[in-house]
Structure formats: C-alpha cells, structure tokens
Amino acid sequence: MPEAVECRFTPSDEAGLVAGYGVVWNVLDRHGTAFAPGSLDASLADIRASGHRVPMLWAHDPARVIGAWDRLEADEHGLRVEGRLVTDTRDGADALAHLRAGSLNGLSIGFRRLADEPRAGGGRTITRAELVEISLVAVPSNNDARTTEVRGTPEEGTITMLNAAPVEHRAEPNTGADDGAGNETDLGARVAKVEEAVASIGQKVDALAEKVGQTEQRADRIEARSARVGLGSGAGAGPDPETRAFGVYLRRGSSAVEAHEMRAMSASTDSQGGFLVPDGFRAELLKRLIEVSPMRTLCTVTPTGTDALILPKVTANPTSAWVAELGTRTSSEPTVGQVKIDVHEASIYTDISRRLLEDSAINLQSELAAILSQEYARLEGQAFVSGDGTGKPRGFLSHPDFETVAAGSTSALSADKLIEVMHSLPAQYRNKGTWVMNGTTTLGKVRSFKNSSGDYLWRDALSEGNPGTILGRPVVELPDMPDIASGEVPIAFGDFKVAYRIAQRVEFSILRDDYTQAVSGLVRFFSRARLGGDLVQAAAIKGISMTA
Structure with a gap:
C-alpha cells in the first residue's frame, strides 16, 4: 500500500511540510482509469529542466495557491511528492488550520491526458500525461482512490483530478502557550460551520430533486396528451392546439372544436371568413x-x-467619365422608378x-x-x-x-x-x-x-434530386x-x-x-x-x- 501523506509543522507554526503519494500506479479507480508506471516521466523531466515548481492549490482553484511542491519523484509505488505550505497568505493559513482539524484530508493531482490504452478487464490505463498541479482537497479517497474528470477542448486535452491516499498529519511538539482550550474552541467553531454548510447543501439538493420530479411529471402529462392522436378528433389531430383544432374543424366543423382549441384557431382567423391553415398544412x-x-x-x-x-427600380444608371486634375466634373445621378x-x-x-x-x-x-x-x-x-x-x-x-x-x-x-x-x-x-x-x-x-x-448538349444530373x-x-x-x-x-x-x-x-x-x-x-x-x-x-x- 502507498505511504500516507504526512504533514510536519515547525514549533512556531510558520510553515508546514506536506509529503505523500499523489498517484498510485495501476490502481483502478471507480471510473475505470489507472496510471501506468512511467506515465509521468516525460512531464517530470520537463519540470526539472525548466526549473519551475509545481503549484500547490486548494481544491484545484488556480486563484488559491497555498504553496509549492519542492520534490517530485516516481518510485515503485507511484508519484512521491513533498511540498511546503505558504502560511503567510490567508489561504495558506486556512489550509494549515484545516489540516490540523482533519477537515482537509486528501491529495488530488491535475493533469492533461496525452495517451491511454484499454485494459483487458475493462477501463483504460493512462500511459502518458502532463502534470499540471497538485491540490489539497477536503474529500478523502479510499484505498482504491477516486477520480473526477473535467473535460476541456480537444486542443487542451482532458484535465483529470485523482485523489490519492488519505492525508494524515503529525504536528511537532508546540512549546507555545496557546495549545489548549483556545485551539479546541476554534476547532469546535470551524466544525460547527462545516456542519451548517453541509446541512444547507442537503436542503438545496432536496429542493432541486423536488423540482426535477415536478418537471418530469409535467413532461409525462404532455407526452400522454400528444400521444392521444385521433381520440375524439380523428387522425387529423396534431400535437399543438392549432393543428389539432384544425383537424377537428375539417372533419366535424367548428361546433366540435373545444373552447380552448377554438381560441388557438381564432388567433389565425381570416377576416374574409374561414381559418388560416396551420404551418404544417x-x-x-x-x-x-x-x-x-x-x-x-x-x-x-x-x-x-x-x-x-x-x-424601387433603377431606370437609369449614373454615368462616369475621366477628368483632368482641375477639370469640371459633370453631375451624374441615377434615376429610380417604381414597380407596382x-x-x-x-x-x-x-x-x-x-x-x-x-x-x-x-x-x-x-x-x-x-x-x-x-x-x-x-x-x-x-x-x-x-x-x-x-x-x-x-x-x-x-x-x-x-x-x-x-x-x-x-x-x-x-x-x-x-x-x-x-x-x-x-x-x-x-x-x-x-x-x-x-x-x-x-x-x-x-x-x-x-x-x-x-x-449531346444535354447532361444528366450528377446526383439524384438535381x-x-x-x-x-x-x-x-x-x-x-x-x-x-x-x-x-x-x-x-x-x-x-x-x-x-x-x-x-x-x-x-x-x-x-x-x-x-x-x-x-x-x-x-x-x-x-x-x-x-x-x-x-x-x-x-x-x-x-x-x-x-
């Protein structure tokens, strides 16, 4: 099994080190995707050659950079990563607090899929990918890992976030005075806020499910009405009120048209008598x-x-003429008539x-x-x-x-x-x-x-219908x-x-x-x-x- 992510903090809590596995080789997630050993080697080589550091993000939000990853190494288990939180920023400090509280307990990588191949037992194995970033996330994965894909344009490839092993953290002994009730009170308040937010999301999900159910019921009623072609109105009835009313009118006269359908026909009544035909007719x-x-x-x-x-019809076009630099320009205007x-x-x-x-x-x-x-x-x-x-x-x-x-x-x-x-x-x-x-x-x-x-001067058409x-x-x-x-x-x-x-x-x-x-x-x-x-x-x- 891969090594768990570790978090180490200095006694002053000014910085924190995070280490663990961002990718585990050949572990098939529930969406049928796994990484092959060596799939990130080319990308890691490019990162080392450029001298750039892979950013540490909060939940894959590019606007919330909370640190950087200092070391990336592919071994027999997967991609081993080590990085440092920037606690001087608000997001970095918040991430540190969440790590201490245990509410931020997962790693997730962002990458572009460059090549993959089908697996014998189902699913696909990524054989080549470009590493983009590694994030700390709030939702931990199980031992088999979980994956979420956010697809971009074909030119950009597919961005996939893979949650690796659960995050564990061990704080170094803290010699400061604030290591007791104050931290417990702050932790309790944060947990209460998280629980309140989860309850609010649950209420919104329930309300959305109710609206979806109502929409499905309305769609079922509409489908049932549109399927009743010919019931009481003959085969000329159609799915929309005007067409259905027109079919009833042709077969049985205006007295047989229902009141609400007659209103649809009245909107297209010819002032000289009769009814304008529907669009389909x-x-x-x-x-x-x-x-x-x-x-x-x-x-x-x-x-x-x-x-x-x-x-309008142009009956005479304007006339043009070549003239010298200082020559006299003659007036020339088109003549426009009318065709009735x-x-x-x-x-x-x-x-x-x-x-x-x-x-x-x-x-x-x-x-x-x-x-x-x-x-x-x-x-x-x-x-x-x-x-x-x-x-x-x-x-x-x-x-x-x-x-x-x-x-x-x-x-x-x-x-x-x-x-x-x-x-x-x-x-x-x-x-x-x-x-x-x-x-x-x-x-x-x-x-x-x-x-x-x-x-022959005649030439047959090259394709049917022409x-x-x-x-x-x-x-x-x-x-x-x-x-x-x-x-x-x-x-x-x-x-x-x-x-x-x-x-x-x-x-x-x-x-x-x-x-x-x-x-x-x-x-x-x-x-x-x-x-x-x-x-x-x-x-x-x-x-x-x-x-x-």
Whole structure:
C-alpha cells in the first residue's frame, strides 16, 4: 500500500511540510482509469529542466495557491511528492488550520491526458500525461482512490483530478502557550460551520430533486396528451392546439372544436371568413405546389401587407467619365422608378363526402393538401407564365418589356439559337441563369441536340434530386410554357430570382360549408389565397420566339 501523506509543522507554526503519494500506479479507480508506471516521466523531466515548481492549490482553484511542491519523484509505488505550505497568505493559513482539524484530508493531482490504452478487464490505463498541479482537497479517497474528470477542448486535452491516499498529519511538539482550550474552541467553531454548510447543501439538493420530479411529471402529462392522436378528433389531430383544432374543424366543423382549441384557431382567423391553415398544412401544400409548378422556387416570393407590392427600380444608371486634375466634373445621378405588383384573389372549392370525413384511417389534411395543391399549381402556374394581368398576375411572357431572339423558323429549333440567347444576357444573369421549357414537346427536342463532335448538349444530373443541364446551366421543366409552334416562345433563359417577383398577400385559408351540398352527402371546402406576380427586371431573362 502507498505511504500516507504526512504533514510536519515547525514549533512556531510558520510553515508546514506536506509529503505523500499523489498517484498510485495501476490502481483502478471507480471510473475505470489507472496510471501506468512511467506515465509521468516525460512531464517530470520537463519540470526539472525548466526549473519551475509545481503549484500547490486548494481544491484545484488556480486563484488559491497555498504553496509549492519542492520534490517530485516516481518510485515503485507511484508519484512521491513533498511540498511546503505558504502560511503567510490567508489561504495558506486556512489550509494549515484545516489540516490540523482533519477537515482537509486528501491529495488530488491535475493533469492533461496525452495517451491511454484499454485494459483487458475493462477501463483504460493512462500511459502518458502532463502534470499540471497538485491540490489539497477536503474529500478523502479510499484505498482504491477516486477520480473526477473535467473535460476541456480537444486542443487542451482532458484535465483529470485523482485523489490519492488519505492525508494524515503529525504536528511537532508546540512549546507555545496557546495549545489548549483556545485551539479546541476554534476547532469546535470551524466544525460547527462545516456542519451548517453541509446541512444547507442537503436542503438545496432536496429542493432541486423536488423540482426535477415536478418537471418530469409535467413532461409525462404532455407526452400522454400528444400521444392521444385521433381520440375524439380523428387522425387529423396534431400535437399543438392549432393543428389539432384544425383537424377537428375539417372533419366535424367548428361546433366540435373545444373552447380552448377554438381560441388557438381564432388567433389565425381570416377576416374574409374561414381559418388560416396551420404551418404544417401550409408547408405540405407549398411543397406539393412546387412539385407541380416550380415557379415559386425559380422566382422570389415576397410577403406584403397591402393590396399591392411597391418595389424601387433603377431606370437609369449614373454615368462616369475621366477628368483632368482641375477639370469640371459633370453631375451624374441615377434615376429610380417604381414597380407596382397588384395582388389578386384566387379561390378554389372542393367537395368531400361525409363518409370520407368520418373515416379516421384517412389522413384528411394530407388528402386535402394534395387536392388543393394540384389546382392552385395549375391556376397560378398559367398566370405566372402567360397571365394577362387582368384580375390575375401578369406572366413574364406577356410583359411588354420581355425580349426574345428569333428562332429563324416557325417550327424548328436549333442548338445555335440556344447558344445565342444564352450569350445575349449580361454575365451576372447568364452565370445564374436557368432554362425553362415544357416537357411534352420542347424538352424532348432539345435533348436531341448535338455539337459538332456529336456529343449531346444535354447532361444528366450528377446526383439524384438535381436537374440536368444544357450548356452548363440547369433545366427546369415548366408545364405552362408553350409548345413549339409559330409565334410562340417555347424556351426562356435567365436569372428568374431577379427577373420575376411573386407577391403573397394572405396565407392560405379554408372555410367549411356543411349546407350547400348536404343533400348530396358532401361537405364543401372553400380555399382562398391572395397573390400577384410580374416581371420586374426584364434584362435578366430572354426567350426564343418561333419566328422566321
């Protein structure tokens, strides 16, 4: 067994020597860590070469240095240490008093783990470590030692504190007069304070345990409520009040929604009637919209709180010129105009049988989102591409500023025209451009184009989910683009994020109508959305027109 730590004091109590073992080789602590003989040799050699002394700390607190270790020696048992308390400081004097009282009775080392290896019976053996400091601690260890690890950043390594053999101290005979009742009284007062502090910590631990128990009970209740999907409200119910209430509303109407859930829906009531759909339903609806008509992905969607979206537009850039040192500078200012995008209303209704609504096995919200997305995609996709702007968004093909390159034929496309229209755009738009065309006639024709070497211009995507490319730029299939026919524009290319803007006024809302189709056993759902769209930067895109 390792030698116990010794504390020796001079008769005047002005200094104290501490000696013992800071590390015991191959003793596995309860956390499964042990030190191998020689694991600290390199660190000890560095300490001796530098001439520095390892600090003696109080409980690993770098702000409380209570002495220094004069001698560090690795022998067959472990790391033998000898040091001296600095009793001129308050912490050093306090440490001396605690050592005499027996309340400071342990050693602990701080080190950085540099290398270790697994043990055959479990745990790990540290094979190389850097010694940082050795502390006196209040909690003694048992013969097997105890360990506590404080992990730092990967660059700093892991700081581990190992409590070694219990501290014992033997005071030298004291010839002074103050060796009797005075010391006993001081010791009793210190012990009383320690007991009082321990009792206070126990009360705080009990209070914390009670709070943790209350939190666990609340979490259990929340989990139980969220798990009751479909009880009384069908499969459309969700974990949050708004989604759950919306599911009940779709299946059974507003009269079936509980009062507290109706308040959640009232917070999202559309002023024109109906309820704004929850976030989850809107996300699924938009996802399906994009899958059918990708204009919302290609273009910029901007929310607005008014009937129109007003955007600034630079109509004339400032001019620059070289001037002599004393030459006259001419005035040059940009001209800024406005682009106004009117917001229009789109409305859709769909009829669903009452039997389907009563069937809890059907995910009603998902089915309704699929039905609405198909129709909204058809409606807005046509408007964003070729709408006339009267009661609906104006499509980019219908804008008077939209420019085209003549195909040279009313019925045939050529690879040369693709190259021409691509390089007719400025570099900032060309380098971010996207090809758009329908997949029924145009895309199949373009994929057959070859260069002079016989290689196809089309390149398949390198990974799933990404579009193919033509001349290095992505191709997006837009079902609403015209077919190849005389006077039509079957292909457009450019930076649609800059060129076209979609204004979204109000989120999607749904109103349930139980009466209009009641005689047929149907429930009608009215859905409405308000949005607009227009070409705001015509220079960013161009098309190929089927003209001679």
